[in-house]
Amino acid sequence: MVTRNGERSFHGDSHESGTFSVEENPASRTMTIEDEDHGDGGRRLDSDDKLPSVEMIFKGQVEPSWREQLTIRAFVVSFVLGVLFTFIVMKLNLTTGIIPSLNVSAGLLGFFFLKSWTKLMEKSGLLKQPFTRQENTVIQTCVVATSGIAFSGGFGSYLFGMSSTVAGQSSETNAAQNTKDPSLSWIIGFLFAVSFLGLFSVLPLRKIMIIDYKLTYPSGTATAHLINSFHTPQGAKLAKKQVRTLGKFFSFSFLWGFFQWFFTAGDGCGFVNFPTFGLKAFDNRFYFDFSATYVGVGMICPYLINISVLVGAILSWGLMWPLIKNRKGDWYSSELSESSLHGLQGYRVFISIAMILGDGLYNFIKVLGRTIQGFIKQYKKKEVIPVTERDSPQKVSNSYDDEVRTKLFLKDGIPMWVSFAGYVAIAAVSMGVIPKIFHQMKWYYVLVIYIVAPALAFCNAYGAGLTDWSLASTYGKLAIFAIGAWAGESHGGVLAGLAACGVMMNIVSTASDLMQDFKTGYMTRSSPRSMFFSQIIGTAMGCLISPCVFWLFYKAFKDLGSPESQYPAPYAAVYRSMSILGVEGFGALPDHCLTLCYVFFFGAIIINLIRDTIAKKWAKYIPLPMAMAIPFYLGSYFAIDMCVGSLILFIWGKLNKAKADAFGPAVASGLICGDGIWTLPSSILALAGVQPPICMKFLSRGTNSMVDKFLSS
Template sequence: MTLGIDGDLEHGGTEVVEAASVEKTFEGQDVPPWQGQVTVRAMVVSLVLSVLFTFIVMKLNLTTGIIPSLNISAGLLGFFFVKTWTKLLAKSGLLMQPFTRQENTVIQTCVVAASGIAFSGGFGSYMFGMSSDIAKQSPEASSAKDVKDPGLGWMIGFLFVVSFLGLFSVVPLRKIMIVDFKLTYPSGTATAHLINSFHTTEGAKLAKKQVRALGKFFSFSFFWGFFQWFFTAGDGCGFASFPTFGLKAYQSQFFFDFSATYVGVGMICPYIINISLLVGGVLSWAVMWPLIANKKGDWFPADLKSSSLHGLQGYKVSIAIAMILGDGLYNFVKVLGRTLFGLYKEFCKKKRDTISDLDSDIPPSVTYDEKRRTEMFQRDRIPSWFSITGYVTIAVISIVTVPQIFHQLKWYYIVVIYIIAPALAFCNAYGCGLTDWSLASTYGKLAIFTIGAWAGASQGGVLAGLAACGVMMNIVSTAADLMQDFKTGYMTLASPRSMFVSQVLGTSMGCVISPCVFWLFYKAFGNLGVPGSAYPAPYALVYRNMSILGVDGFSALPRYCLTLCCVFFFGAIGINLIGDVVGEKCAKFIPVPMAMAIPFYIGSYFAIDMCVGSLILFIWQTVDKANADAFGPAVASGLICGDGIWTLPSSFLALAGVKPPICMKFLSRRENAEVDAFLGS
């Protein structure tokens, strides 16, 4: 996984170059059995890192919904912790088993699986969108049948019964995808190259330096977050409210909020993503919203609440949704087309190979690496009966359990989802192998509209649609993630069984850790999901309004809103089409509609932070490209991890009732004079 924007786009354009022969470097090393790859120390390190990364992902979820790739950080930190562990044991003479690249792969797989639940679990989107806090912002559907507030018990239970189906659905296809079709899975392949390099002499030296750089910037980011906390005693206080470009620009959400997290995210995300965010913010908050606000009393009533879908809020949310759907539909059709075409080519290739095999007994030439990896990959088989039995068993449990959690989601809705889910999981996993794009939440949005419309408004269709989104999204997301991990395991000689077991263990960890971390945020920060707060959870309202539109149609929208939505829907398709037509060289200058849509609702402040991160990386690469490429991801990860982990002590302080001592606010000269006059009186 290289980049997630609301889960729809996970694409980083990773270029993978195979070395002459990687496996000859490790020729003298024994590969432990799969039980020796899933070690106790690997699981302990995975648990610690899973908590760390879940806090990071949860914070990003509840602020903007942009999740950068954490695979490199997981692999690097996993290598560092276990390598340190084994060195200490070796010095004391207690080391029983050396640290292998297969064990490193298990840790990376487990951590990414666990932290991935924080995203696919919908804590910043569909699941939190069910709550009364978000429903208050959409008064059109806020009755009891359309609301379900977060609860630790039901969230853990729901995730456990829906998060494992995707794993069992694609296990029988692992050989076809990895060995027969030789799908690239760029992220999985890049992660494998990274892990392989760690376990060479030169790679270990570089990894040590990278960890040192990560640690420095982790410390800086953590203490910077701690320092900022002292000045946030009230709403709108602190460095995060600094009017960098003036008070007028601040009111239009244009300011630098001094977030180390988003500077780090900007260093990891492609340049075009950050520029697209800024373009979207300028187009919406600097141009469109002021123009539409001037139509108050004409296009929409002047006395509406700011949260009503019949007012300016309706334009903000609906146009953002239109762009997201346009971009998602285009990429869905594109990836599906490439999937079908790829399958057709493979079918024709198999047919030709069968004919040539009849004419000649000479086997096709394979490299030493391919032969070695294929041999190891097929050694520990996972029986098909096991995956089919597992899928059916969990599906039956889910069909019985989920309607008890969501009464609006009838058992026959779930049966229909589970019948078509394996085909969609295959499409997502295959498309991800070809393009590195996971369209998990696109499939989730299809479930929102279809199940929501099927249930209808009178039967709680809004909640049914959101719950169906969660069921579908978890299946197709975990399927693509598992196949990526199989590719990583294939290239590091990790057993398919160890990959599957580590994915199951990581998913199990995530099903407990993610709800607990969200619950801590929910209880510690009372204004979760409120626009303008530290954690506005913008996608929660977007997903809820998608469900409302799916149930009620377009009747809730204000005047000309549907016309504008159509313009931006087809505009998103057109921008994508232009990007594909002009070729790869020019496409890097074409904005990404999905990224443009995010600031339409929440503003551009985080986009400015991310552009600062891009600028830092650009200057660094200009001055010293080799060091920038080697240490850039480590520096960015340190900034993200330090600021992200600061939320743990800050949430404990909030729960304990400890408040910051200072409120630093910025006033205009006129407002300052009024305050002075008031205090003087």
């Protein structure tokens, strides 16, 4: 799941108060486009230094114990919302890979459902425990953890990239030993083996990160402010209006998806194939496809993200690909199909990879530099890192809010031995299980990853605290190249690299997510134990829900993963191509592709360097390389949808900025959720063999005349 939080912020990987992550973590806290969670700091709402005391508002309330925060009703609501958001994330994974942060929707809907539940129980005299912000935080954490597995599980990237469907799009050698088709059993086993380790890897560092270093974690902080506001009288009133707005646009989006289904009885049929700008533009993937989902995503993403995606589409599909297509027979064989990685598709995929890697490398070095600076700063302040949580806490703030929050945060400590024992036990099980699932992945490959992973997880969690960037997919790509090259081409290196990516990505991603949750829990006075257990329960639910949802897609849509299908899973091909590149070297590239890759790799670095060195008032007009890279493979149709969403929000803001700020995220969430949940009935209809009754197709005048003559003959 292009989020530069705050700046590249989609909040998450989305509204400008959240983050925008390019692929990497979706459902997590940021918007995601495919890979790294980029951020430029986002809203630095650390404590409440310049705000009125939040905790004074809640001073009269009885704080529930950590066990009381983990209620059955909270997990029932979390399960329902987790299923809903998993469908949304899965659909986005398999279409464009751009995933907005859904934590606002999770917090809002969690508040609405439990508030309604407790009001009903109160009227009937059966209410035993009031609804608190701590319980709301548990729901938010659990839902995000559940739907996050749909992203980190690799269903639209490394995991599906192992399939024969994606492997068939290239002409790699030894394809048989480098493929593994999806199956519910091994997917669930793999996810349970790799999804929990990251939670234990940084658990002992929670006090250091949150209390001693007082890291910002902008997304976690923004989420906490949101939840705190819901539980004030004014916030509850606004939340009720926001939920009502979300419901209206949810219904509209769902019904619009249902209406469109009637006209899709065949390939190339329906509103989704409407040639908005003409048939020639349509052939180059320039059209508006009437997707409520991506209009909603466009309303959440910052304007610069949407413009960057459109610029990338114009550069690639408007200029580069038509020019390279004219070199067919010269640069690549005229006998190759357009989907071959040794033909035009190779330029699309590998140039896109070059931009992603260039952007990822730059931001990795940037975040690493900030991390080192943070360490140096802490050292100069002579703030010694405590060995255990029993050590006396340092005085980090004199504010009332910080005092009461710190007291609770340290009260419900989690013993350090739990972290070490949990990590060693899960690592031992994984080393036995993963080689059974992927025989190409030797146990000592897994051991090396688990030795290195805690240090990388710490760096990622620390960097996310400073900048709101999660670079989990960057670490995953490093594992692809390292393990793939180690295994070698003749020993299934392609599949080993993809499996290693999944192992590394899950560890590093969940580590930063857990710290974000601890920050949210700290600011809502939720127990660290309730945060940890809700994350574990949410992850466990995700390990079951996500594979089942993916399996529904996989069985319902037979062309899943094909470049021309409704669900092309673009990053599956991208990740597999990275693994092929790591194993086979540059010999896998078409002619002149390597030169173009160099140009775009260094171009991405230079663009980022310029953005970070010039004045901010000018930097906001420079496109983001990561966002530009996404349409290189897919086309511009979703970019046009997103720009329409931006235009709607822009006009709304000019007419009434206060309402646009308050209800824009609710409208966007409704559009995304309604269209996303329509996927469930459409999948069921497809499995049942129910076909739409009408095919609405658009033909040129000449083709139409030929069809008429044929039908009349």
